[in-house]
Amino acid sequence: MDTSPTTVPGATKDSVQPATVIEPVQRRALPNGLASTLVFLASGAVLVLETVSLRLVGPYLGVTLQVTSSVIGVALGAIAYGAWLGGWLADRRDPRTLLAPALVLAGITTAITLPVVRYAGEVLRGGATAGILLLTALAVFLPAALLAAVTPLVVKLQLSDLNRTGQVVGRLSSIGTLGGITATLGTGFVLVAALPSTVIMVGLALLLGLTGLWLGYYLWRQERTSVPGRPGVKAAVALLGLVAAGLATVAPNPCDVETAYHxxxxxxxxxxxxxxxxxxxxxxxxxxxxxxxxxxxxxxxxxxxxxxxxxxxxxxxxxxxxxxxxxxxxxxxxxxxxxxxxxxxxxxxxxxxxxxxxxxxxxxxxxxxxxxxxxxxxxxxxxxxxxxxxxxxxxxxxxxxxxxxxxxxxxxxxxxxxxxxxxxxxxxxxxxxxxxxxxxxxxxxxxxxxxxxxxxxxxxxxxxxxxxxxxxxxxxxxxxxxxxxxxxxxxxxxxxxxxxxxxxxxxxxxxxxxxxxxxxxxxx
Missing domain, CATH: 3.40.50.150 (Vaccinia Virus protein VP39)
Known part of the structure; x- marks a missing residue:
């Protein structure tokens, strides 16, 4: 049996080159401080949304145990699905191209929450179970899911050394929990007592959107890469943000005065x-x-x-x-x-x-x-x-x-x-x-x-x-x-x-x- 190596016709033995092995591009991990800040912010923002959402739906559904349970349940569901989706995407796309859009979209959907809840609330007034679940989902689910996707994206970027997997995951998980605790206490004791819900939601939307824009520019400067996307898509997202801001200003507000309880x-x-x-x-x-x-x-x-x-x-x-x-x-x-x-x-x-x-x-x-x-x-x-x-x-x-x-x-x-x-x-x-x-x-x-x-x-x-x-x-x-x-x-x-x-x-x-x-x- 002829066991000589197969050569390309017309090529000499000396011209046969070994196959080129393409090494994966090793991207630098995010700075620890930046990674911690992003996880802290995203996790805290979810709890701000959850707390303020009770006040947004209260004028239409009341503040009952069922409404409170619905808001908590929908928020936890959004966190579960958002974390799963973020992890799934992190294994299929470069997380650096996803982080900034996730924060910008979370900001836009947070702004949209105000007019959506206030227009839908007029239709869903009352305490029917279906209405409670639907209105609380409109208030919480989409922005909370987008924010929950941030943590697995950041974790993926930080796992440059598999020997430190436990340390990285544990540290970021702890920071996310601290962000949630800080946001819960800060919203309940300070923000709700000092500011109307509209101001809190618009302020949160701006914070998330501006953070996302800054992060996109920072990552582009670091690696000279831009977030992929067609100009038309970017323009549509920007237009959506402007529409959301406009609707938030004209949406019907059922309150003359928003107190700490009513x-x-x-x-x-x-x-x-x-x-x-x-x-x-x-x-x-x-x-x-x-x-x-x-x-x-x-x-x-x-x-x-x-x-x-x-x-x-x-x-x-x-x-x-x-x-x-x-x-x-x-x-x-x-x-x-x-x-x-x-x-x-x-x-x-x-x-x-x-x-x-x-x-x-x-x-x-x-x-x-x-x-x-x-x-x-x-x-x-x-x-x-x-x-x-x-x-x-x-x-x-x-x-x-x-x-x-x-x-x-x-x-x-x-x-x-x-x-x-x-x-x-x-x-x-x-x-x-x-x-x-x-x-x-x-x-x-x-x-x-x-x-x-x-x-x-x-x-x-x-x-x-x-x-x-x-x-x-x-x-x-x-x-x-x-x-x-x-x-x-x-x-x-x-x-x-x-x-x-x-x-x-x-x-x-x-x-x-x-x-x-x-x-x-x-x-x-």
Whole structure:
């Protein structure tokens, strides 16, 4: 068998050259400081997006456990898919050509988030599960996924020495986590308290976009290579950025004032020039008549006013504690109908108190004492037997904060209410009425006497509505209350005794250990 090497015809033995081996181009790793900064920035930006997104969707969906869970879940999904995509691309393309575009596109999509959420939010108002998931996805997913792709791209560039793989991955992972922690604390404690959501989002978009542009120029200077792409594509991206910036400036803003807890606006009643409607996170919260402090527009405020009217002889002053201020409708009513009444109002949102002073006629003084803070903590500081009337009217959107709905909270309120005093609590619920039943069972576990005020259709489970719980340690003035409410006219029912026990049935007593308020409120 001929085993001589094969030669190209016409070539001599001496002319045969060994095959040329092309060594892969070894690109320099990014400077450690730059790599760390990029990972820190990208990871932190995701958490800024997540935190601010809750405020963006709140005016349309409310701020409930389901909305919060949706934002967190969508953000985590975006991080997972973005990291996977970034790693996949890093193995197929030079990461240096991808880093700058990822940051620029993240900036553009962050800017687009504002108009997209605000236009889509008007269509998706309400609390339907599909609407919650869709709007939170529009608010978070795309920019968070692009930012999550940055870390694997940077990691790929830093792995020039396989003997240091663990060190590089561990260091950058740690820096990314620190970026997320810093952004979460900084946004929650500083940015949200100091700046509107629009300013935060536009500022973040500019930071990401400018960082991406600078990084592209830096890498080009380092290696004299430009990010590949046709001029038309680059022009389209630039145009998209300009359109996003323009839409962000003209997108409808549902807030007159953006507080640390609410998107708030005050509307003038078209039928009453002195009427003011306070809207918090898209929900009608309070109505104030600037010319007539005794005017109670909403039915539930009329019920509370009726309870206060029969709580003591007409005109007698009271020591009243209010859990939640809002538009200060009831404190103002008590001051007008019972001169000398001292209204201590616990309101967690200090900016809402200031809004009330500016636009709702709230005038703090000896008879009206707003105290900014969490009602659960502040009630605990009150002396025993110090209030004739406690009014529970605190809400996060349409939901009573869970820690204000437990037996432990009811026990603290009972400690504060004087013998013969009353506790009234406003609750919103919808069929199948699981929350109002549970809250009634909870209050009944601490107070000896209980009644429920609500529309007949709501009690029968035909509709959602406000419900008013009335509780005391002494017999309630039910006959006087029925007459004051005009129960015989059929617009409202006062339920007590065996009928109330049957309504409550075997409902869950809520405790600090277990109070699934949001789940109980979910409609069937």
């Amino acid at each position: 998107c708030a606006r005050v509307e003038v009643d078209a039928e009453n020039p002195d009427g003011r409607l306070l809207v918090l996170n898209s929900a009608w919260h309070s109505y104030v008549d600037l010319a007539d402090p005794t005017h109670l527009e909403f039915e539930y405020t009329q019920w509370i006013g009726a309870v206060a009217d029969v709580a003591a002889p007409a005109g007698q002053r009271l020591d009243a504690v209010h859990l939640g201020g809002g538009g200060f409708t009831i404190p103002t009513y008590l001051s007008a109908t019972r001169p000398g009444t001292v209204n201590t109002v616990f309101e967690i949102d200090g900016e809402l108190v200031e809004l009330g002073r500016r636009e709702l006629g709230v005038k703090p003084g000896p008879e009206l004492r707003p105290v900014v803070g969490d009602a659960r903590m502040l009630v605990g500081d009150l002396p025993d037997d110090s209030a004739d009337l406690v009014v529970g009217d605190a809400f996060g959107h349409l939901v009573v904060p869970w820690h204000l709905a437990t037996r432990e909270m009811a026990a603290d309120i009972r400690r504060v209410v004087r013998p013969g005093g009353l506790y009234v609590q406003n609750v919103i619920d919808y069929p199948p009425l699981r929350f109002i039943r549970a809250e009634l069972a909870t209050v009944r576990a601490e107070f000896g006497h209980l009644a429920l005020v609500a529309p007949p259709a709501a009690i029968s489970g035909a509709q959602g509505a406000n419900f008013l719980i009335v509780a005391a340690d002494t017999p309630l003035p039910l006959e006087a209350l029925r007459q004051r409410l005009g129960e015989n006219e059929g617009s409202v029912t006062v339920l007590d005794g065996a009928a109330l026990d049957q309504f409550i049935d075997d409902a869950l007593v809520l405790t600090d250990e277990f109070a699934p308020v949001d789940q109980l409120l979910a409609t069937a």
